[in-house]
Amino acid sequence: MVGPKAIIHLGRLKANYDLVKQKVHGKQIMAVVKANGYGHGGIACAKALENHGCRFFAVFSFDEGVELRNAGIKSDILLLSRLDARRIDEAIDHGLILNISNKLDFTPLITYAKKIGTCPKVHLKVDTGMTRLGIDFDDAANLIQKLKDHPEIRCEGIYSHFATADEGDLSYARKQESRFNSILDFCAKEGVSFKYIHFSNSGAILNMDQSRYDIVRVGMLLYGAFPSNEVPMEIPFQPVMEFKAPVVSVRRVPAGTHVSYGGVYETKLDTHIGVIQCGFADGFPRAWYKDGYVSYQGKQFKIAGRVCMDQFMVDFGDTLPKKGDDVLMIGKDKLDTVRMETIADQIQSTPYVIATAIGGRTERIYQD
Numbered sequence: 001m002v003g004p005k006a007i008i009h010l011g012r013l014k015a016n017y018d019l020v021k022q023k024v025h026g027k028q029i030m031a032v033v034k035a036n037g038y039g040h041g042g043i044a045c046a047k048a049l050e051n052h053g054c055r056f057f058a059v060f061s062f063d064e065g066v067e068l069r070n071a072g073i074k075s076d077i078l079l080l081s082r083l084d085a086r087r088i089d090e091a092i093d094h095g096l097i098l099n100i101s102n103k104l105d106f107t108p109l110i111t112y113a114k115k116i117g118t119c120p121k122v123h124l125k126v127d128t129g130m131t132r133l134g135i136d137f138d139d140a141a142n143l144i145q146k147l148k149d150h151p152e153i154r155c156e157g158i159y160s161h162f163a164t165a166d167e168g169d170l171s172y173a174r175k176q177e178s179r180f181n182s183i184l185d186f187c188a189k190e191g192v193s194f195k196y197i198h199f200s201n202s203g204a205i206l207n208m209d210q211s212r213y214d215i216v217r218v219g220m221l222l223y224g225a226f227p228s229n230e231v232p233m234e235i236p237f238q239p240v241m242e243f244k245a246p247v248v249s250v251r252r253v254p255a256g257t258h259v260s261y262g263g264v265y266e267t268k269l270d271t272h273i274g275v276i277q278c279g280f281a282d283g284f285p286r287a288w289y290k291d292g293y294v295s296y297q298g299k300q301f302k303i304a305g306r307v308c309m310d311q312f313m314v315d316f317g318d319t320l321p322k323k324g325d326d327v328l329m330i331g332k333d334k335l336d337t338v339r340m341e342t343i344a345d346q347i348q349s350t351p352y353v354i355a356t357a358i359g360g361r362t363e364r365i366y367q368d
């Protein structure tokens with residue numbers, strides 16, 4: 001295909017998994033493969049990780065969970081989205097684990113269990129400061145008591161989510177941690193125990209103590225990017241993706257030539273301008289054109305002018321790229337690395353936005 005390709009290196013995914021495992025001293029890993037595995041292909045990533053020993057996955061939507069099951073994933077799958085009372089049957093059929101993230105989620109489960117005699121497994125999510133899904137911190141004691149009174153609710157896990165664990169200032173994360181710890185202490189006092197206690201995402205794995213948790217919910221580090229530029233970066237996580245696209249046309253132009261929409265790029269010298277067949281409709285970050293570059297045969301060349309919907313241009317200087325050769329846009333090939341974190345930094349975005357946007361006409365090619 002003439003167009004963008006995302007080569008997904010499953011070997012690097014597994015190596016990153018091993019690095020996370022080492023970092024958390026062998027604790028279990030819940031691999032977060034929502035949003036099509038952060039743009040890397042959710043099913044292929046889950047299969048590779050399951051073959052590598054991962055036994056727990058998290059996705060966001062109900063349909064993402066069903067898709068993994070239908071693809072043959074046997075491990076536990078937690079749905080992070082709000083419980084949908086209309087799909088409790090289906091959760092049982094597909095063996096999906098639901099989320100209690102609101103005090104109103106108890107009633108449909110209790111009603112269902114009364115009627116059918118069984119219930120899907122659930123995890124209880126507590127809001128400790130993200131102010132997104134999760135039962136209110138102030139309701140936690142009552143609702144934990146409710147779990148105790150209703151053993152038909154098969155609650156295997158309790159968890160929360162950090163809002164700032166990937167930041168340099170960890171004071172808010174520590175506040176969340178201490179709230180969660182007080183709930184865990186209350187549970188212990190009441191004799192309510194859980195098979196799984198989890199809190200940590202990628203930032204927290206790098207920054208926070210893991211001793212009270214049995215499993216970590218990790219996404220970004222598995223795909224080989226750091227969640228922000230404020231976390232320690234010593235561990236050699238490798239970008240799983242190699243996002244490339246071909247040069248489809250090259251022309252020699254004189255100094256003073258304007259390139260692309262708005263004509264904002266003007267060549268300083270006589271140069272080769274190459275057209276790359278990939279645009280913002282394929283997930284190439286449009287804002288990256290200002291300071292952006294691509295790598296060709298291990299050398300970096302400036303993006304020339306605004307990224308278009310389907311194409312963008314590169315200033316190759318005196319290098320004459322071969323038509324049909326690929327340039328590396330994001331990730332790592334044999335000769336070079338263009339890290340998502342670098343791009344995110346330059347364009348005031350995050351690796352999460354960049355990774356999940358990659359798509360459009362991009363062909364995903366899996367290599368082990």
Ligand SMILES: Cc1ncc(COP(=O)(O)O)c(C=O)c1O
Pocket residue numbers: 032080161200201202203217218219220221227
């Ligand atoms: C609830 C929840 N847990 C875990 C994760 C994984 O986070 P990360 O990719 O930073 O590891 C996410 C990601 O958005 C999430 O929403």
